[in-house]
Amino acid sequence: MPAISTKGRQMPASPIRKLVPYAEAARARGVEVLHLNIGQPDIRTPEVALEAIRHLDRTVIEYSHSAGFESYRRGLAAYYAGHGMALTHEQIIVTNGGSEALLFGMMACFEPGDELIIPEPYYANYNSFALAAGVRVVPVRSTIQEGFALPAISAFEALITPRTKGILICNPGNPTGYLYSRAELETLRAIVLKHDLYLFADEVYREFCYDGATHVSALSLEGLDQHAVLVDSVSKRYSMCGARVGAFITRNAELLATVLKFAQARLSPPTFGQIASEAALRTPQAYFQEVIDEYRQRRDILVDGLNAIPGVTCPKPKGAFYCVAELPIDDADGFCQWLLESFQHEGATVMMAPCSGFYADPASGRRQVRLAYVLEKEKLARAVRCLGHALERYPGRLKAHQVAASAR
């Protein structure tokens, strides 16, 4: 038979989805699986978006413009204006989710072998898009001890080579929930300008900031019109992950023209999803206030609960709806699989994403897991209790002196 490509062999399986067969088997045995592994919220999609779909008055479901419906792009420009970003609709290309925006952006900006610096731990699928585009991910380590703050400027400078062409941040961060301050973004701005790099900012969790913190967009930084790329998506904002509608946004005209060619090749983003997304722009502010309040309560239940378990460390995030916890275990991949295969507490078990896939070197995250707080509070409280019992019984549990030794 013909061979599989090198890229195909190297493409990582999703760390978020690779345990799915074990979860299916657990369910088949009658065990309830509490899904903390995936950022699939149970929050209702705004009624205004669902109503637009239910009142569909088209009789032919046509392609849209390759950059997306103009009316939707004009609506998006108004949305960004409301968030302090001056943009025209021509600076926005609607994509098949944020995923496609990342892939197109990497292909349009980077040569195979070029280096892209990403603070780690980072969203696992960045590895996949980088591999598809032939880009080399160079991680710059943020640590759980410092709550995953932006690494020092010296740490970036130490990694810059002639092949370095960009920096990619996720803000607020997946998987850490870390929200960059304006000062941290100004630091990035200085590095980007000094070395003439692209700055990709994945800001799909923009709306979800807690404790009075405000989000600062990369597109609001001075002097980065040619450098800054915003990756966006409606998936989390409107709890509409399945719409598959994102956006590639920049003020760099040459880059826009280039990405449009990639967009033309795949014809158009989805029409139904765009109809829902355009309507969702009219979502009342009360919806977000309610949702943000709900997430904040969920965060507190999960993060406070985790930190109350002996040996567990989990910085409290200021944004998004994820957290990274360090557990007193030998190996998170093994632990997450064991939870699904060999454990239950009161008829339920917990599914989490091992952090190995969120680091360039899988060994770095071997004691960490990512947890999404997208389930209702009662389930989160049960998940915490379940996890506490599991850590008492897990054969690979580390003793206190082992935890201390491994942290060194």
Next chain:
Amino acid sequence: MPAISTKGRQMPASPIRKLVPYAEAARARGVEVLHLNIGQPDIRTPEVALEAIRHLDRTVIEYSHSAGFESYRRGLAAYYAGHGMALTHEQIIVTNGGSEALLFGMMACFEPGDELIIPEPYYANYNSFALAAGVRVVPVRSTIQEGFALPAISAFEALITPRTKGILICNPGNPTGYLYSRAELETLRAIVLKHDLYLFADEVYREFCYDGATHVSALSLEGLDQHAVLVDSVSKRYSMCGARVGAFITRNAELLATVLKFAQARLSPPTFGQIASEAALRTPQAYFQEVIDEYRQRRDILVDGLNAIPGVTCPKPKGAFYCVAELPIDDADGFCQWLLESFQHEGATVMMAPCSGFYADPASGRRQVRLAYVLEKEKLARAVRCLGHALERYPGRLKAHQVAASAR
């Protein structure tokens, strides 16, 4: 400013969409533009698909499985069984249109620099996906004189090198409308097996065969389980281009597992589009009979009309809803632009796709255009008349002896 990548610079603009700004300007001047440039049918989407969308009962628009909803994949397997292809739902990965299936397939099967043989003229966007994957397209010429039949086996053999890893066909063909016979497919089967190549078959126009001709799928050929890849889409079948739902299908388990990793990276295909596509599987057979009859009548009006214009040659296609015509002109790119910029007849002009983008060497198609017969008959008849007048007035019109000379 940071540089654009080589890939980004080389990515071709869509030959189908690159004239859009001229069409917009024509419309702004009050000229009706008859769109024969793009395969966007005016046929109604089946009511059963629209009804499923209008009766949406979900309150959270969630991701689906990365390979698509299992219920939809099971439905698709039954659909293929009805077309003589035995498949399980696990051999089907639902994609963002046929486009994504082509991109994933090329990335999973071919190394950068590998060669993919494609009978030309071919669907222009194959160049874009090949460029994105780093694959070198090697064209094997089919000629208008032979009605775009499959080139002789010797023509393929002459092109095969150690880097040849696959053959890609579109059947029925875009842009030619050519429908491969079983004998032609058996020829391809023999080449593929002899040289251990992948055979990619883009069969998105399967339903549209005329004059009693029947479609033979690459997946129905014996002994190609490890070699054959079917690229499919609901776009044309159900006149639902905007749904962005396609499929990557193969019986090669290792290839399926590889493509699933690419699919996991982009999370899921669109939920709304899948709901519409699953419902569309219940489209009554009468719908297809009516649509096929309509397209056949349109084909006859367009192709017979074109052949009645002095100096125009257009083989009558047996499938899809495109034809390629050779015109007595100096340059089709210039002619198509002139039609939009400088011509009108009774308030209307015609938009076509110049064939330069459908050949690996743009010069090869310089006198040819692709026309889609996706508009109602009255418009097609007007388009033919309009084109006849335009050819009389076009400054770059060739005289008979020039046409004969250029055909040599």
